Amino acid sequence: MALPRTLRMFNVFVDGVSFVDQALELKLPKIAMKTEEYTGAGMLGPVKLLKAIEALEIEHTYNGPIKEIVAGFGAEKHDASLLRFMGSYSEEGSGTDQAVEITVRGRHNEFDQGDAKAGENGNWKVKSDLTYYKQTVNGEVWLEIDVVHKIFIVMGVDRLAAHRKNIGL
Structure with a gap:
């Protein structure tokens, strides 16, 4: 019997x-x-034609401002900051664990500093716009998207290889 996977622990790395x-x-x-x-x-009905990928973004929350993250705010380069999520999921039905790693590149473009209340932990939220995304599960790359370099790989299939070839790349 399979039970839902539960995120047991995670870590976030920003620029290492x-x-x-x-x-x-x-x-x-x-x-x-x-x-x-x-x-x-x-035609009997509509067909949804693929045009592109929707804009990618990630939001990450801490209990207060962090110098290393503020340093990358509004950077000129579209992929100035590297953020990596590492999660450990467990499935209690089988007793197995699953390592999920999501690596993204982009820039921090929004800070929501939340409310300041004496004696309470804060919620300092960061929104980062992304141009690169890679998801790895138990060491296997499931998805890799690089908007600028025209990379779109899903479960090992390079969906843009023919198109890059067709335009001489």
Whole structure:
């Protein structure tokens, strides 16, 4: 019997610096294809045509401002900051664990400093716009997206290889 996987522990690294015990929460990137409905003459209904990938972003929350993250705020380079999530999931039905690593590159473009209340831990939220995303599960790359370098690999299949070849790349 399979039971739901539970995130037991996680760590966040920003530009190689570990924030174990300081990172409170991550809103991992939503991965979605941008599509457009098309209904041609004589078609019974619409077909969703692939156009691109939706914009990628990640939100990460800490209990107060962090110097290393503020240092990358509004950087000129689109991939100035490297953020890595490492999670350990368990499935109690089988007693197995699963290592999930998500590596992203982008820049920190929004800080939500939350409310300041004496005697309470804060919620300092950072939103980072991304141009690179890679998801690895138990050492196997499941998904890799590099918007600038035209890389889109899903479960080992390079979905843009023919298109790069067609334009001489």
